[in-house]
Amino acid sequence: MVLSTEYNIRGVNSIRPADLAARLDSESGAAPFVLDIRPESAFRADAIDHSHNIPVYSELRSGDESALRDRLEAVPGDRDVVVVCKMGVVAKRATAVLAEEGYDAATLLGGMHGWNGYHNDSLGYKIRSLVWTVTSRT
Numbered sequence: 001m002v003l004s005t006e007y008n009i010r011g012v013n014s015i016r017p018a019d020l021a022a023r024l025d026s027e028s029g030a031a032p033f034v035l036d037i038r039p040e041s042a043f044r045a046d047a048i049d050h051s052h053n054i055p056v057y058s059e060l061r062s063g064d065e066s067a068l069r070d071r072l073e074a075v076p077g078d079r080d081v082v083v084v085c086k087m088g089v090v091a092k093r094a095t096a097v098l099a100e101e102g103y104d105a106a107t108l109l110g111g112m113h114g115w116n117g118y119h120n121d122s123l124g125y126k127i128r129s130l131v132w133t134v135t136s137r138t
Contacts, residue, residue: 017108052074056068088111
């Protein structure tokens with residue numbers, strides 16, 4: 001996987017919001033494909049710039065992986081993929097599906113909640129970031 005700032009937590013590759021922001025701001029031309037799996041209404045209300053919505057959150061949450069597998073033609077196979085949901089939990093299932101299908105994929109740690117916390121420099125984000133750092137070393 002090309003994501004140099006990855007973490008492997010519980011068998012699924014993950015990336016911290018700060019590291020994703022750096023990748024998206026990089027002028028190297030290697031920006032990942034950001035796949036937001038939340039419902040369309042949540043995506044329209046708040047999304048990462050240039051992200052792409054495939055609203056399969058409810059299906060994945062209930063265990064139906066076919067909803068995502070049926071739409072993989074919309075996900076490029078030649079780029080890293082970062083999966084986003086509300087908190088990062090359901091995105092782990094999507095990341096696992098993508099990895100099974102041969103994609104270089106990672107989950108955005110904390111999901112949109114973590115992303116917004118990073119951008120707002122919230123205390124909650126700072127604490128979570130510290131926890132992620134500590135747990136990635138164990």
